[in-house]
Amino acid sequence: MRRLVLSLAALTAAPALAQSGAPAISxxxxxxxxxxxxxxxxxxxxxxxxxxxxxxxxxxxxxxxxxxxxxxxxxxxxxxxxVQMTAENITPMTFTGGKAPVSLAYRDDMVVSTYRVTPKVDIRNSDVVFVGYGINAPEKGWNDYAGVNVKGKTVVVLVNDPDWQTPTNQGLFEGKAMTYYGRWTYKYEEAAREGAAAVIIVHDTDPAAYGWGVVRSSWSGAQLELDEKGDHLDQSQAIGWMQLAKAKQVFASAGKDFDQLQTAAKVKGFKAVPLGVKFSVGFTNNIKRQxxxxxxxxxxxxxxxxxxxxxxxxxxxxxxxxxxxxxxxxxxxxxxxxxxxxxxxxxxxxxxxxxxxxxxxxxxxxxxxxxxxxxxxxxxxxxxxxxxxxxxxxxxxxxxxxxxxxxxxxxxxxxxxxxxxxxxxxxxxxxxxxxxxxxxxxxxxxxxxxxxxxxxxxxxxxxxxxxxxxxxxxxxxxxxxxxxxxxxxxxxxxxxxxxxxxxxxxxxxxxxxxxxxxxxxxWPNWYKTAEFRAIRDRSRAGAGAGQ
Structure with missing residues (x-):
């Protein structure tokens, strides 16, 4: 559900509103x-x-x-x-090689899944890189992956856009209005294009716009994906979320200040930061196609x-x-x-x-x-x-x-x-x-x-x-x-x-x-400034339309 609509018991139900040009809604x-x-x-x-x-x-x-x-x-x-995949036998996420190992328990501290249709995921001692907001937007001159090779590595990513705290809708990423670059789906898509083995988003309630309970409910149990040729093997091996407090522990173990790097990631020209720690997680998949x-x-x-x-x-x-x-x-x-x-x-x-x-x-x-x-x-x-x-x-x-x-x-x-x-x-x-x-x-x-x-x-x-x-x-x-x-x-x-x-x-x-x-x-169209206008114009032209 995208628009968190009003929901509270209120007044007693009233009769349908009749309006000119419309029959009553029942x-x-x-x-x-x-x-x-x-x-x-x-x-x-x-x-x-x-x-x-x-x-x-x-x-x-x-x-x-x-x-x-x-x-x-x-x-x-x-x-x-x-294809329905249910993760089973999930081991804790672990980050080792820092000042002290950090372990994250499934559901309480983290959730994990995969788009890949594969019976087993086993990632061991993968190098961890903090890639800020994980955005590669050439048209904005922004690339959080510039100068770093994350192939086979684990990337830690912030949710939303760099300018999400802007009080207006003005800014490189439309200010407080989230662009698609801010969506968690984009984070996983881009990390896969960069060759990352695993992608872990740091959950923070304000920029995510929902609490950890929503993540836990949505990511626990069976997960669905379209059953397509190739079994999504072009995607990262593991995708997931971790609680903000645990992310701060991981960064501290790596000798890094999470808050400082989070702030740095909001500025154009941010460079990805290898954390010097290793990531491991494993689980099996119960696969059902229907x-x-x-x-x-x-x-x-x-x-x-x-x-x-x-x-x-x-x-x-x-x-x-x-x-x-x-x-x-x-x-x-x-x-x-x-x-x-x-x-x-x-x-x-x-x-x-x-x-x-x-x-x-x-x-x-x-x-x-x-x-x-x-x-x-x-x-x-x-x-x-x-x-x-x-x-x-x-x-x-x-x-x-x-x-x-x-x-x-x-x-x-x-x-x-x-x-x-x-x-x-x-x-x-x-x-x-x-x-x-x-x-x-x-x-x-x-x-x-x-x-x-x-x-x-x-x-x-x-x-x-x-x-x-x-x-x-x-x-x-x-x-x-x-x-x-x-x-x-x-x-x-x-x-x-x-x-x-x-x-x-x-x-x-x-x-x-x-x-x-x-x-x-x-035949209503998108406004000329909308990102979907060009594809609509091509589609209508192909149909022999006059506009």
């Missing part, structure tokens, strides 16, 4: 679907488990009832080939059925996870049973309004929590060509605390979809704003990013923190409560006292934007 549907998918009977909806079969069957049942048709040549499903499923329902277009508008939401969550007070099911009520409920509610509303000129696609994707795998696979193997995909809306968590005065856009300033959405937001008496916490990297943390990377504008936005009842103070407190106490934990459970009025407002906007895209000849 609150009953929102409640029923969220409650069902997040019940213990669905065991946290982990892909490739028996709970998946139950989950996708329920989604198909609701899509049929809403009036959708199967979206993949008569089938409701797109198989997504996956397909998961994306669910696809459509409302066929009447005039241009080959042109499509997409609504997307991920159905998966973490399944069984680290127990809290004896509860080991991460139910994922907000993340993302609520978004799945929104997808069904929109399908009902659009079907009730009748078919549009273009085809509407309702895409329920798998394995978002494992790295956007379902949407990544669809974008790479689209049922409907991306060159003829107009755009759409992604939903990852709905507002369940009540109406908000503001509407925040993730990745604000990137696409012309914002120009279409702004008057709709203003018609609700609300103000459209950039996301208040761009340092959390929300733009790269949900399924719209899989489409954006391949040029398709997908809108991602929702209620902000300025609540009608309680203002920013109450809204921000709710956000923090969710991040600290519920996000990726068993406490993300359905609450019958949630207030769905804010969700209905947002879904009404999604309805209107989707209907506008599907009923007009518009």
């Amino acid at each position: 609150v009953d549907t929102l409640k029923d679907v969220t409650k069902t998918l997040s019940s213990d009977a669905f065991e946290g909806r982990a892909p490739t488990t028996p709970a998946e079969d139950k989950t996708v069957a329920y989604i198909v049942e609701r899509m049929k009832a809403a009036g959708l048709k199967p979206g993949n040549g008569g089938s409701w499903f797109q198989d997504v080939p996956m 397909a998961s499923k994306n669910v696809i329902g459509i409302l066929p277009g009447t005039e241009k059925p080959d042109e499509t508008v997409i609504y997307s939401a991920h159905w998966d969550h973490l399944g069984h996870c680290t127990p809290v007070k004896g509860d080991d099911i991460c139910n994922g009520a907000l993340d993302n049973a609520s978004g799945s409920a929104g997808l069904i509610a929109l399908a009902e509303a659009q079907a009730k309004a009748g078919p549009a000129k273009r085809t509407m696609v309702f895409l329920s994707v798998t394995a978002e929590e494992s790295g956007l795998l379902g949407s990544k696979y669809y974008a790479g193997h689209p049922i409907f060509p991306l060159a003829k995909t107009v755009g759409g809306v992604n939903m990852d968590g709905l507002n369940v605390i009540g109406p908000a005065k503001d509407f925040v856009v993730t990745g604000y300033g990137k696409s012309e979809l914002e120009d279409l959405m702004k008057p709709l937001v203003e018609a609700q008496g609300r103000v459209m704003k950039p996301e208040p916490n761009p340092e959390r990297g929300g733009y790269f943390r949900s399924d719209h990013f899989s489409f954006a990377k391949l040029g398709v504008p997908m809108f991602d936005g929702g209620s902000g923190e300025d609540l009608v009842d309680g203002g920013v103070a109450k809204g921000h407190a709710a956000t923090l409560d969710y991040i600290e106490n519920r996000y990726h934990k068993p406490q993300d459970e359905y609450d019958p006292n949630w207030n769905w009025m804010g969700a209905v407002q947002d879904l009404t906007l999604y309805y209107q934007l989707g209907r506008q895209l599907a009923d007009t000849p518009a």
Whole structure:
């Protein structure tokens, strides 16, 4: 889940808001679907488990009832080939050769995994190099790997960008707004390109934007990756995280000052620092290859059925996870049973309004929590060509605390979809704003990013923190409560006292934007300054478009 949305029991649920040009969004549907998918009977909806079969069957049942048709040549499903790897027999991470050996215990101090489909990982006495933020960005004149050879070595990396503490969005790496260079996925990708044997990210709650509990839950147990040719053997042997306090111990043992080097890493021209210690870790992998499923329902277009508008939401969550007070099911009520409920509610509303000129696609994707795998696979193997995909809306968590005065856009300033959405937001008496916490990297943390990377504008936005009842103070407190106490934990459970009025407002906007895209000849593009503009232009030119 990318946008840490408001989540706290609040007012009693209110009736659906009717709005000009949009049928009412069913609150009953929102409640029923969220409650069902997040019940213990669905065991946290982990892909490739028996709970998946139950989950996708329920989604198909609701899509049929809403009036959708199967979206993949008569089938409701797109198989997504996956490989599941469960690390077992994990030895502690050890750093030796310094003043004193430092040992890190699995889960408490570190987590470790691999992208490689291999039965065993055994790294012994690998040289350790601190590479700062682990960024190689030629266009910015920044290369943390310059002048150092890390092939076969272990790199220790800081999370986020060098300028993440900047109070504004101005800076080489967009100030406090995280760029893709700040995401942990990028750190591993770049280290692999540099030939590193292992990559360990130092966890720090503020720049990571979530606590250690989130890392532990997400990285414990079975891990999924797309099952692709080559078994990902071009990736590093081991990837993982370690607690900040343990990182400081490692640096102290190496005779280095962690805080001093962390500060130095923020400055252009930083040079990687060999620590003079050796890294070891080992584990075996229980490997299981099987397909998961994306669910696809459509409302066929009447005039241009080959042109499509997409609504997307991920159905998966973490399944069984680290127990809290004896509860080991991460139910994922907000993340993302609520978004799945929104997808069904929109399908009902659009079907009730009748078919549009273009085809509407309702895409329920798998394995978002494992790295956007379902949407990544669809974008790479689209049922409907991306060159003829107009755009759409992604939903990852709905507002369940009540109406908000503001509407925040993730990745604000990137696409012309914002120009279409702004008057709709203003018609609700609300103000459209950039996301208040761009340092959390929300733009790269949900399924719209899989489409954006391949040029398709997908809108991602929702209620902000300025609540009608309680203002920013109450809204921000709710956000923090969710991040600290519920996000990726068993406490993300359905609450019958949630207030769905804010969700209905947002879904009404999604309805209107989707209907506008599907009923007009518009082809919204990225703004000229957006990093995805060039690929969209090439894609549209290849499709014979005039723009």
